[in-house]
Amino acid sequence: MKEKIFELRDVWKTYFMKGIETNxxxxxxxxxxxxxxxxxxxxxxxxxxxxxxxxxxxxTPTKGRVFVEEREISKLDDDELAKIRRxxxxxxxxxxxxxxxxTAAENxxxxxxxxxxxxxxxxxxxxxxxxxxGLEKRMDxxxxxxxxxxxxxxxxxxxxxxxxxxxxxxxxxxxxxTEAGREIFELLEDLHKKTGKTIVVVTHDINLAKRAHREIRxxxxxxxx
Amino acid sequence: MLxxxxxxxxxxxxxxxxxxxxxxxxxxxxxxxxxxxxxxxxLITSSTGLIGADTIFVMKEFDLSEMAGPPGSFQIEDIExxxxxxxxxxxxxxxxxxxxxxxxRGLFEVDGLDMDDVDIFGGGDLExxxxxxxxxxxxxxxxGYLVANMLDVVAGDYITLNxxxxxxxxxxxxxxxxxxxxxxxxxxxxxxIYETExxxxxxxxxxxxxxxxxxxxxxxxxxxxxxxxxxxxxxxxMMEEMTGTLNIMTFGIGFIASLxxxxxxxxxxxxxVLERRRQLGIMKAVGALRxxxxxxxxxxxxxxxxxxxxxxxxxxxxxxxxxxNVLLGGTNLALITPALAIGAVAYGVMLTIMSSLYPAWIAxxxxxxxxxxxx
Numbered sequence: 001m002k003e004k005i006f007e008l009r010d011v012w013k014t015y016f017m018k019g020i021e022t023n024x025x026x027x028x029x030x031x032x033x034x035x036x037x038x039x040x041x042x043x044x045x046x047x048x049x050x051x052x053x054x055x056x057x058x059x060t061p062t063k064g065r066v067f068v069e070e071r072e073i074s075k076l077d078d079d080e081l082a083k084i085r086r087x088x089x090x091x092x093x094x095x096x097x098x099x100x101x102x103t104a105a106e107n108x109x110x111x112x113x114x115x116x117x118x119x120x121x122x123x124x125x126x127x128x129x130x131x132x133x134g135l136e137k138r139m140d141x142x143x144x145x146x147x148x149x150x151x152x153x154x155x156x157x158x159x160x161x162x163x164x165x166x167x168x169x170x171x172x173x174x175x176x177x178t179e180a181g182r183e184i185f186e187l188l189e190d191l192h193k194k195t196g197k198t199i200v201v202v203t204h205d206i207n208l209a210k211r212a213h214r215e216i217r218x219x220x221x222x223x224x225x
Numbered sequence: 226m227l228x229x230x231x232x233x234x235x236x237x238x239x240x241x242x243x244x245x246x247x248x249x250x251x252x253x254x255x256x257x258x259x260x261x262x263x264x265x266x267x268l269i270t271s272s273t274g275l276i277g278a279d280t281i282f283v284m285k286e287f288d289l290s291e292m293a294g295p296p297g298s299f300q301i302e303d304i305e306x307x308x309x310x311x312x313x314x315x316x317x318x319x320x321x322x323x324x325x326x327x328x329x330r331g332l333f334e335v336d337g338l339d340m341d342d343v344d345i346f347g348g349g350d351l352e353x354x355x356x357x358x359x360x361x362x363x364x365x366x367x368x369g370y371l372v373a374n375m376l377d378v379v380a381g382d383y384i385t386l387n388x389x390x391x392x393x394x395x396x397x398x399x400x401x402x403x404x405x406x407x408x409x410x411x412x413x414x415x416x417x418i419y420e421t422e423x424x425x426x427x428x429x430x431x432x433x434x435x436x437x438x439x440x441x442x443x444x445x446x447x448x449x450x451x452x453x454x455x456x457x458x459x460x461x462x463m464m465e466e467m468t469g470t471l472n473i474m475t476f477g478i479g480f481i482a483s484l485x486x487x488x489x490x491x492x493x494x495x496x497x498v499l500e501r502r503r504q505l506g507i508m509k510a511v512g513a514l515r516x517x518x519x520x521x522x523x524x525x526x527x528x529x530x531x532x533x534x535x536x537x538x539x540x541x542x543x544x545x546x547x548x549x550n551v552l553l554g555g556t557n558l559a560l561i562t563p564a565l566a567i568g569a570v571a572y573g574v575m576l577t578i579m580s581s582l583y584p585a586w587i588a589x590x591x592x593x594x595x596x597x598x599x600x
Contacts, residue, residue, distance in 0.1 A: 053594055058510060058593055058594050059594050078509075078514075078515055079514045079515055079516075082509060082512050082513065082514050082515075083512070083514070085510065085511070085512050086511065086512025087512070091510055091511065093597065095597075097503075097507045097510070097597055098507075099504050099507060099508070100236075100504075101232050101233060101235075101236040101504075102229075102232065110508070110511055111511045111512050113226055113229070114508075114511065114512045114513045114514070114517055115512065119226075119228060158511065161511075162512070
């Protein structure tokens with residue numbers, strides 16, 4: 001039986017805005033095993049992104065317990081969470097979130113630099129990863145010189161930089177046209193097939209979600225069973 | 226990760242230049258003012274070193290407030306000839322050297338004294354660039370290097386003092402300390418030029434024994450109401466007070482400049498952190514530790530401060546050179562010592578790092594989710 005990579009037990013996330021309490025997650029229980037390709041589906045505002053952020057150690061739950069590779073992360077401090085993000089999880093965001101002053105290769109090298117690797121070693125490895133994502137001719141371009149699809153490929157390459165166990169992609173095709181969106185999904189599928197990495201994709205596109213091996217549906221901050 | 230810090234500075238040129246400008250102004254102000262302070266201290270130290278510890282200076286009382294005004298505009302009243310004679314004949318006085326002093330073009334001074342007494346003022350070992358000492362019966366003067374340089378004269382030329390032509394008999398070698406700024410002539414000739422009728426601007430008294438210094442001082446002050454007698458100890462205290470005041474002024478202005486620069490740095494760095502909030506959020510999201518963010522912001526401060534402080538010190542050298550040559554008539558009054566230059570760069574770096582701490586702390590506290598979502 002495969003090991004669990006993510007496990008959530010009765011996870012709540014509550015926001016207080018102008019005195020109003022909003023529960024983005026309401027007692028979520030779920031687990032994802034290593035090597036799975038999972039799509040998280042649901043309407044806008046149902047808590048998909050919050051779930052992704054809590055799972056990916058970008059945010060901590062208000063209540064409940066979150067485990068990454070069986071280590072509880074709910075009570076860890078900023079730096080311990082950053083280390084887990086850096087080594088175990090790769091993020092892909094809807095808005096790409098590349099650093100505008102850095103080239104594609106430098107953006108990809110960034111997580112490796114944060115892990116203590118030298119500049120040239122990181123750049124070399126970043127270029128190898130970019131080649132695999134089909135961007136060998138765009139490595140030295142800055143984000144504003146790349147198309148949306150290319151920027152998302154760079155973001156995927158960056159998520160692979162430290163060879164993490166899981167890739168979490170939050171609406172990775174949300175800012176792309178249909179063709180570019182399809183290419184990004186193919187890239188993620190290919191990645192899953194070739195490397196066996198755990199892929200978790202948040203999307204509201206049912207057609208794209210069907211390409212995943214398992215679908216998790218969310219509604220009003222809960223898993224729809 | 227200095228390369229990343231450098232890229233950020235390059236990317237935000239205006240902000241970088243503004244931060245650098247604040248540091249540049251503060252360091253230039255500190256080095257330039259500090260150089261004047263250093264130069265004056267150096268001059269006073271070298272001057273006091275020339276005179277013996279048992280010397281007493283006597284001059285007419287004057288009010289310090291009268292000294293306000295352009296350099297050289299103030300002249301102490303002369304001591305009358307009969308008073309000079311009376312002091313000379315006092316018991317315990319071995320030697321009383323009358324000196325006629327007149328300011329010359331602001332920075333310089335004409336001193337008339339018995340040429341046989343030059344040794345008392347540490348002048349005996351001075352070397353001449355050209356010419357030699359005037360004899361007591363000569364009608365001429367020896368010029369300090371800077372005086373000759375400013376007047377553009379050589380030995381054998383004439384200069385005008387009190388509307389009379391005076392022959393230049395010698396010029397001291399460069400670097401003769403306080404003598405660089407002096408026109409020295411025999412007492413009798415100075416008496417003739419300035420029509421002092423045997424009087425003196427100041428008397429320098431050497432007692433028979435060092436133990437008599439205080440007694441002679443007290444006697445002079447008791448017997449002559451309008452005279453001030455000052456021992457070397459008094460003179461040193463006064464000079465220390467003067468240099469102390471100058472140092473306080475210098476560093477006071479430096480402190481205000483630093484404060485303004487520090488506020489400028491905090492504002493520009495803080496604005497830069499707010500501008501880059503999204504970028505900092507991304508960095509944290511992909512694994513940057515708090516320390517990494519802190520170091521990057523401080524590295525940016527370090528780079529700006531090292532470069533701008535070095536430029537400031539370089540510009541200060543040019544400024545001080547202009548100050549010495551243009552405004553101070555070729556003197557080396559303003560002096561940038563290696564300690565001042567190195568200290569100023571170190572201070573600039575420290576000031577920037579300290580001022581960057583708060584913006585860096587704000588950067589460290591960036592919440593990646595909020596920063597990415599809200600930009």
